[in-house]
Amino acid sequence: MNEENKGRLTLPTDVDMVEETIRLKELLQADAFRDCDGTQMPKELLNQNVKIYATYYTTRNDNAWAMKNPEEIQQEYLISDPITARSNTLSIKLMQGFHTEQLKVNTIDSPKRWWEVIDRTTGKVLPSEQWEYDAASGEVTLQSIPYHVYTVSFLAFLIWDPVHMYNSITNDWKSSPHQLTYDVRQPKTQKYVKEKLKKWCEENPHVDVVRFTTFFHQFTLTFDKQKREKYVEWFGYSASVSPYILEQFEKWAGYTFRPEFIVDQGYHNSTFRVPSKEFLDFIEFQQIEVSKLAKELVDIVHSYNKEAMMFLGDHWIGTEPFGKYFANIGLDAVVGSVGDGVTLRMISDIQGVTYTEGRLLPYFFPDVFKEGGDPIGEAKDNWIKARRAILRSPLDRIGYGGYLKLAKEWPGFIEEIQKVVDEFRQIHENTQGTKAYTAPFKVGILNCWGNLRRWMANQVHHALWYREIYSYVGVIECLSGMPLDVEFITFEEIKKGISPEMKVIINVGDAYTSWSGGDNWKDEKVVCAIRQFVDNGGGFIGVGEPSACQYEGQFFQLRDVLGVDREMGFSISTDKYNEMDKNHFILEDIVGEINFGEGKSRIYAYGENYQILNMDGKYSRLVVNEYGKGRSVYFSGLPYSPQNCRILLRAIYYAAHEEKEMKKFYVSNVDTEVSAYEKTGRIAVINNCNAPRQTELYIHGERKEYLSMCPMEMRWLSF
């Protein structure tokens, strides 16, 4: 066995798995063990010459403290169901639809100060003398106008930690008591938690890595009466509030806080909403405060010669790794769950830590390791997507989570992850920490969030498939494994000037979402900046409803650049004579039908410089356009698939006017990809498909090899 072919791997364990853990450690050459929510580190494993990770909960797992300090339990802004009045008074039951074991109305802090009753028919806030809360009935009674709709925004305590609740439900934990939360930002708890961490470090000398899960504020996750998920927003700030924090925010921001800044008409500032100035202020404030306090905990860990690792998830609100303040925390490492290429890049692209670790799927939980489940298939799919992203931006380590017992007992599963671990180590061996070749220009994803949500664009919940987004996330997923430097940029940045290194700007999403941009497209500075950029030779790629915002006779505000607009009903009377011509550089490799997913319909070509490459009846799905010296490409949708990766790659090189550069390192078969490491002289060809493939390898524009690839194969060659 090669010297390199060991380490870089973390295994979960449990008290009943001592023997097995040692056997698997040897088999897989693991160099770290970890515990999980629901498992414990057996003492017998502490002398195994591996690093020991300990999951550390800063905000839960101490019900005694929480019960003693009920006013410092974490809080969340909730909005009641919108209720239609039928007379001049209306009573709204606040907890209707929520699970009362998870959330409890906060009656400690003054409702009149912190709540808001809104007439949603007019958008007006009710004066506080027009409503009363009755704690006994749990109802707000208000003076209503008949047939107007009202909501109550209110504060509730998180009396069951959402992740503990999720894990309890998923694993059917009957006996474990509900873990209450406490808010580390508040003075008593803050002091207590710091002391407790010190004490814990002292009592756990064998622990090498404190794995914070995570710091202080849980992403938004609420459950309904039937304990089903009611609302989930992986980026949500709704549960990061308390009067204590909000009063500080008011001082910092210089204006009065309103609950509406958080409940946002009931959309809870989903990342799909164009963020309000006030919400962006709140994010900024929270990130400043959370990073400061997190640093204090990390410093404590360091003072005991332990490493501090952060889990990217759970209570990660305020610590977003691509935020401005993250590096100040001083963490040694970040670990996160890898659902696909995009979520891998979320971790591997993080700056300001010594190393990154990816927890591969599947998690060893009984929701997958059950009759009818397919953990091996999941592991394969996951690895195909992760591998191509690792080749572009490597993680330093990988690992698994959950109950080792489940994995061990599933026939063939350990063999499957053995292959994964082996390929992962091959990548490090061949690349020696050098970067893969990337095209000599940058690509920018333009949306309202920019780098703060790097590799997080167009997503709802971490790596979950949603019908509404897969045709857009596909673009980001394709990019996660491409030989391209990708930046995520905001409209504010665009207005300040576009970097000369940037050759292609991409805008992807549904109209009026933060991803498309909404009213930003009415901003003359935005449209002029992009028109000038393209006119002077830049490339623009739009997917779905790019630059969409109904205004002054256009729906796509960059209709002139894109060569397409969307028929919204107002211009049906205008005849369109769209005809298809498939003959184009972008489609040269493409044989089969193109999958546009749930792409937008009613797209028509516009102007005189377009070429339509794909149509749906009389409407278009793929259109290129010349604009001055520049070019644009429009896709109605682009779900992830190996073929769509290729189409997008070609579209980017075309838009950048860099067609000649494309075959510097290239493989002919669309199911295969190539990564070249010029410093080590090594090249990897991967087959992204679970079937054999033939492919030609081009180096510096010339055909060098004809390769027969096994299913899922990764082959290394020298050049």
Add this chain to the structure above:
Amino acid sequence: MNEENKGRLTLPTDVDMVEETIRLKELLQADAFRDCDGTQMPKELLNQNVKIYATYYTTRNDNAWAMKNPEEIQQEYLISDPITARSNTLSIKLMQGFHTEQLKVNTIDSPKRWWEVIDRTTGKVLPSEQWEYDAASGEVTLQSIPYHVYTVSFLAFLIWDPVHMYNSITNDWKSSPHQLTYDVRQPKTQKYVKEKLKKWCEENPHVDVVRFTTFFHQFTLTFDKQKREKYVEWFGYSASVSPYILEQFEKWAGYTFRPEFIVDQGYHNSTFRVPSKEFLDFIEFQQIEVSKLAKELVDIVHSYNKEAMMFLGDHWIGTEPFGKYFANIGLDAVVGSVGDGVTLRMISDIQGVTYTEGRLLPYFFPDVFKEGGDPIGEAKDNWIKARRAILRSPLDRIGYGGYLKLAKEWPGFIEEIQKVVDEFRQIHENTQGTKAYTAPFKVGILNCWGNLRRWMANQVHHALWYREIYSYVGVIECLSGMPLDVEFITFEEIKKGISPEMKVIINVGDAYTSWSGGDNWKDEKVVCAIRQFVDNGGGFIGVGEPSACQYEGQFFQLRDVLGVDREMGFSISTDKYNEMDKNHFILEDIVGEINFGEGKSRIYAYGENYQILNMDGKYSRLVVNEYGKGRSVYFSGLPYSPQNCRILLRAIYYAAHEEKEMKKFYVSNVDTEVSAYEKTGRIAVINNCNAPRQTELYIHGERKEYLSMCPMEMRWLSF
């Protein structure tokens, strides 16, 4: 032959068809002859004891007059292509994209007074000193901001009548000179046209019916460089303008006219646009003036003991039959083209005339009567749709148009129309002018246009199929043959109060169009009126994007009433647990799949009182909801089909709480329908399908007959 079985039929003729016309007159028992655009009435037919119709053009067919009075040629407001500036000056070629044989820039009236240059990036009008028009180059040169988009709104003369141009192109008339237009509203032409009409009446004593085609203003119809249709709007007012008229309008309205009132960002006030106050004012003004002047021409015709008939089409702008001033014209008759049930009701529902006549399809033109054409199939389809509407609201007469020669020479075609004519006469014979049974409540179609566009809702061009609308027009088409009194009502009327006779309100269309209603749904009076109506027992039916307008956390503003909303991306984080239950009154007769057409996607059920009857994946397509004492039904789309007629019929009876009334007169097979005439004791069962059908007939709730129907059969029974 029954005495009734004659008459009520108009045939076209031509100079080369004397013998044939006489033969067909006898065969079909026609009682009127007509000429057409491109044909002439032969003298030999004037003694055939039939009424003679003469097509009369008030605005064309007199190039000598037009050329002598170029300033009184008709005008149209056009908008240039939107052009993006790349520097500080920009030149826009006005006629780019238009056909210069049809339209010519008006340089007689001051451009600075009547034109408008708009920066479409900011929406601001350019001061007139910042642009100049150069007649030689045909360009407006303006001071621009780089990368802003500009348009020029300008006046052009209609130097080729659009319908004459259309007919010339369609029939490949090479030799006939382009017919110029002239504007009868202007003083010199008005005087001339009146005198000419008198003279014409004197010179044509044999003419019984003057068929005006039509009065003064052509609907909007422009052609592009290649003589292809560029823009068509059957309801368009863009070609009804001139400085002479606009100065009168300014006095009447009390405010300054702006070209933008007409060009409307380039959408030219398509009926799909929520009409501006100014455009509604302009319509009102034009209808007042046109009806006054039309009356003068009708009076002249009457003074010669001739009848005045109006063709519903061509130059019909200002004479819309459901407008407030139409009856004042004093016409004897209206004739119009019947494309389907909806367009039939457009004619047969007209009040204020003595009789109505429908020109059935196909028109005897070479675009249908050609190799590969199917005139018999078109005649059958047309009749199936027309017949069910005639049974509800009969026309007095039918007729055909075009070249009789083409019809005569097509094998089997005359036999087909013989059947049609025979069935048409049977209807009159059996109904004796009495009205068919209708349900004991009214149904209202709610949109921005109301009764002014009765049976014209959701349509682009007269009876033409468009992919964007067929899923909505289907609702109106279904209604055109149903046993229901249908009203078309506006939001303004809703706010004033809903008639107690009205039991169901229907709102159909795409978000932000005039048919759905756009910002009207932010009006608290509108939503409260409908909520109260339904709460008190009314029914509401929404199709597509009813009550849609993103505002205060809702997309469908009547989400509470409808029990559905549409996912626009902002609430993907909110879990939806929608489950289907098909067991419902509405679907009792329905066996096969339901066709929702190009219905809206991403519809989810909302609230606690819904039942989902049809789903598309996790989203819904057909949902019912209970709201107080009332009910609602939501369809994602409803194209016309016999099955969808039945589903809609049941939905309406359900929404109205009138399920028990439904089987007063009823047939079981969805491809069949029944009409009952209580005063004559006759009942018609029709088979709307070109195949045999078995159906059970219910009268007063009881099964009375089991009928075996031939393809397309109409059977009359007594009860």
